[in-house]
Amino acid sequence: xxECERMRDAMVDVAAARTAWNDHDAAHLALCxxxxxxxxxxxxAAQLGRASSIDGARVAAGLRARLVHAPLSAPRKRWxxxxxxxxxxxxxxxxxxxxxxxxxxxxxxxxxxxxxxxxMFPELEALSEPQLKVILAGVADADADLDxxxxxxxxxxxxxxxxxxxxxxxxxx
Amino acid sequence: xxxxxFELSSDEDLVAAWRRGDxxxxxxxxxxxxxxxxxxxxxxxxxxxxxEDILQDAFFRAFRRVESWRGEGSFRGWLFRIGANVLRxxxxxxxxxxxxxxxxxxxxxxxxxxxxxxxxxxxxRLSAALLRLPPMQRAVFLLRAQQGMDxxxxxxxxxxxxxxxxxxxxxxxxxxKEWIQ
Ligand SMILES: [Zn+2]
Numbered sequence: 261x262x263e264c265e266r267m268r269d270a271m272v273d274v275a276a277a278r279t280a281w282n283d284h285d286a287a288h289l290a291l292c293x294x295x296x297x298x299x300x301x302x303x304x305a306a307q308l309g310r311a312s313s314i315d316g317a318r319v320a321a322g323l324r325a326r327l328v329h330a331p332l333s334a335p336r337k338r339w340x341x342x343x344x345x346x347x348x349x350x351x352x353x354x355x356x357x358x359x360x361x362x363x364x365x366x367x368x369x370x371x372x373x374x375x376x377x378x379x380m381f382p383e384l385e386a387l388s389e390p391q392l393k394v395i396l397a398g399v400a401d402a403d404a405d406l407d408x409x410x411x412x413x414x415x416x417x418x419x420x421x422x423x424x425x426x427x428x429x430x431x432x433x
Numbered sequence: 434x435x436x437x438x439f440e441l442s443s444d445e446d447l448v449a450a451w452r453r454g455d456x457x458x459x460x461x462x463x464x465x466x467x468x469x470x471x472x473x474x475x476x477x478x479x480x481x482x483x484x485e486d487i488l489q490d491a492f493f494r495a496f497r498r499v500e501s502w503r504g505e506g507s508f509r510g511w512l513f514r515i516g517a518n519v520l521r522x523x524x525x526x527x528x529x530x531x532x533x534x535x536x537x538x539x540x541x542x543x544x545x546x547x548x549x550x551x552x553x554x555x556x557x558r559l560s561a562a563l564l565r566l567p568p569m570q571r572a573v574f575l576l577r578a579q580q581g582m583d584x585x586x587x588x589x590x591x592x593x594x595x596x597x598x599x600x601x602x603x604x605x606x607x608x609x610k611e612w613i614q
Contacts, residue, residue: 269602297610301578302606312472316463316467322489
């Protein structure tokens with residue numbers, strides 16, 4: 261890393277008022293056109309939008325209203341969310357494709373060897389065999405709304421990106 | 434826990450309180466992070482008039498998924514990533530008046546002339562130049578320069594690695610410098 265790159269990194273902390281230029285850096289800044297131009301950009305970015313007035317109280321109030329209508333603590337919702345995420349991860353990990361699905365009744369049914377799933381996903385080991393089978397076989401029937409607004413399609417309708425989103429919801433976004 | 438105590442609590446403590454069902458903890462997290470996240474989203478391309486709606490969506494999604502935040506990175510970095518995802522999803526769904534593609538370069542314009550009036554000339558030029566950057570460079574640059582995040586948090590919030598974030602940041606500064614001068 262050259263001196264100007266090091267300065268560009270340091271600019272973030274100075275712009276955030278976490279530190280000030282020391283004598284050495286101040287001298288470099290005075291003499292280096294490249295760094296002065298960089299500092300103009302970084303310091304302007306630090307101020308960007310400061311004049312805007314986001315009303316945190318209004319956001320919090322709106323959020324509370326939504327939470328009342330869709331309480332987060334409902335165990336079924338949480339359980340279903342976990343089940344879909346884990347099952348989707350298991351399915352991807354096992355390399356299953358739509359050709360492995362057989363339609364039955366109102367939704368897709370997916371056959372997944374539970375021993376393979378638990379070997380690849382230790383989180384599944386905590387579940388009993390019946391629980392695991394329910395999750396892996398019944399995931400397509402889940403109707404949980406993971407995003408609070410847009411209905412989540414059945415597993416068979418998800419594209420790669422949506423599946424990735426499901427996995428992120430389990431692994432931590 | 435009293436409201437005054439919440440103000441002194443860490444994000445980790447507030448999330449733990451929220452998990453126990455304390456709604457005041459959630460409100461404190463919103464008050465703490467909404468302004469900065471809103472500034473970030475507007476700089477990313479959200480219309481100012483939509484930003485409070487987007488913030489509500491982002492916090493709602495975050496609180497629903499809070500079990501998936503395990504404290505391995507900052508709550509703030511995790512939240513900012515969710516916020517950017519909400520903005521991206523809104524753009525894809527054509528909701529609201531979000532004016533910018535986060536996937537490409539089909540930039541339209543900022544739809545909030547009032548906000549631009551209060552911005553200084555350099556800020557106005559920077560806002561316009563930002564929209565010309567590739568999405569990842571724009572995000573990382575803002576997370577660093579506007580939000581003051583370190584590379585680890587910026588990488589987590591942008592969905593990349595710290596090493597790649599460093600490259601994106603330096604490229605972005607060099608490019609913006611050129612466009613703004
Ligand atoms: Zn220099």
